[in-house]
Amino acid sequence: MASSRPSSLLPAPEKGPLLELIPPPGPRQPEGVLPKNGGIPRWEGELWTAQQRQANPLHEISYRACFKPQLPAYFIRHLTEEGDRIYDPFMGRGTTPLEAALAGRVPVGNDANPLSILLTRPRLNPPTQKEVVARLQQLRLDGPARGPASLRVFYHPETLRELANLREYFRKRETEGTLDPLDDWIRMVAVNRLTGHSKGFFSVYTLPPNQAASVASQKRINRRLGQTPPRRDVRALLQRKSAALLRGLTRADRDRLGSVASRSLLLTGDAAHTPAIRSRSVSLIVTSPPFLDVVNYAQDNWLRNWFCRIDTDSVDFACFRSLSSWEQYMGQVFRELARILTPEGHIAFEVGEVRKGKIPLEESVVGCGLGAGLKVEGILVNAQRFTKTSNCWGITNGQRGTNTNRIVLFSRR
Numbered sequence: 001m002a003s004s005r006p007s008s009l010l011p012a013p014e015k016g017p018l019l020e021l022i023p024p025p026g027p028r029q030p031e032g033v034l035p036k037n038g039g040i041p042r043w044e045g046e047l048w049t050a051q052q053r054q055a056n057p058l059h060e061i062s063y064r065a066c067f068k069p070q071l072p073a074y075f076i077r078h079l080t081e082e083g084d085r086i087y088d089p090f091m092g093r094g095t096t097p098l099e100a101a102l103a104g105r106v107p108v109g110n111d112a113n114p115l116s117i118l119l120t121r122p123r124l125n126p127p128t129q130k131e132v133v134a135r136l137q138q139l140r141l142d143g144p145a146r147g148p149a150s151l152r153v154f155y156h157p158e159t160l161r162e163l164a165n166l167r168e169y170f171r172k173r174e175t176e177g178t179l180d181p182l183d184d185w186i187r188m189v190a191v192n193r194l195t196g197h198s199k200g201f202f203s204v205y206t207l208p209p210n211q212a213a214s215v216a217s218q219k220r221i222n223r224r225l226g227q228t229p230p231r232r233d234v235r236a237l238l239q240r241k242s243a244a245l246l247r248g249l250t251r252a253d254r255d256r257l258g259s260v261a262s263r264s265l266l267l268t269g270d271a272a273h274t275p276a277i278r279s280r281s282v283s284l285i286v287t288s289p290p291f292l293d294v295v296n297y298a299q300d301n302w303l304r305n306w307f308c309r310i311d312t313d314s315v316d317f318a319c320f321r322s323l324s325s326w327e328q329y330m331g332q333v334f335r336e337l338a339r340i341l342t343p344e345g346h347i348a349f350e351v352g353e354v355r356k357g358k359i360p361l362e363e364s365v366v367g368c369g370l371g372a373g374l375k376v377e378g379i380l381v382n383a384q385r386f387t388k389t390s391n392c393w394g395i396t397n398g399q400r401g402t403n404t405n406r407i408v409l410f411s412r413r
Helices: 070-079 095-102 115-124 129-138 149-153 157-176 181-191 215-225 234-246 251-263 302-307 323-340 361-371 388-392
Strands: 042-045 085-088 106-111 265-268 282-287 341-351 374-383 404-412
Touching (some): 070 085, 070 095, 070 341, 070 404, 085 095, 095 115, 106 115, 115 265, 129 181, 149 157, 149 215, 157 234, 181 234, 323 341
Parallel strands (some): 282 341
16 A cells, blocks of 8 residues: 555654654754755754653564664654555564554564564464463473573573473474464563563573673572573463463454554565565665674573574574675665665664774765665654663663664665
């Protein structure tokens, strides 16, 4: 469905704030702020809320370097209509596909890590809490599986036994071809309770849930804190987290999800080569790519991949040591994005601050988009405060890490 929205989200300077947003962004900066690419309009301000948990609770799944749902919601709301296809080529935990589905748009997503589909697919077709409780009561978690002894740095032996038997249950169901959407949901919830820093996780106190410490690192944490893994009730924690995810889901939400879930397309592969997506079929692309070698996705997800039986070594995680190699690959990605974009479509391409802000990736993004034959509408800079995860590392706003969302907005020429 072609959108009837204006072809550009960015008005001329004299027309005021972007589509009368509340709160409005700051003033437009002078043109020429990007000498490398010349004359690119740029707006700065708080384009969406920086507060935690202002979106649907279904989004509350942890994944390293994920953006907030408000980011894709901003562009989905203003640039698309119900029934449009929304795509994220680096979907991670599935924020863009899920937000698209909740808005009645058709979700399309891709990621190199097979884990992304396991985190995204169940939330496009969520069960009821009653169904979850009934299935959990049927599970036998006292079977013969014990799990690797090395994982006892994270888990009490009986907790590890229950997790190992739950893992074996999923393996058996997949082998038999009987794994159903309810199993899919429970596995997703289990993956997100594996490790963390509160009693709501299966593990002893460790790194935030989107980062798995190595066995050696966890041994050091345990020694420093004088701690041993406590016994956790796997069923009870799965039930509690499931209830938290489902608590804000309305009948209208379920209806919208149901109307588009069967038309969703979730892929595992190279973002630069997606033949399964038809040319000129996507109305809006909202994404955030890997920022050079800032995040080690293989290291962060090793324990989740173990639980899901994903061979981490076989996953081609994008990690770029140099800006030139990053630009070369993103140029290929942009050519593919230009192929699948509708004539009236848009791309919102978000990058954060890298090397303490010394590398302006938005300039490279502009060049990649222009090279693919796209038109640059402008750059939106959304100031944000750090999440609790950043605070855990002792990072304060304005000092280290990603302090802003920088979104380069493209359209077709």
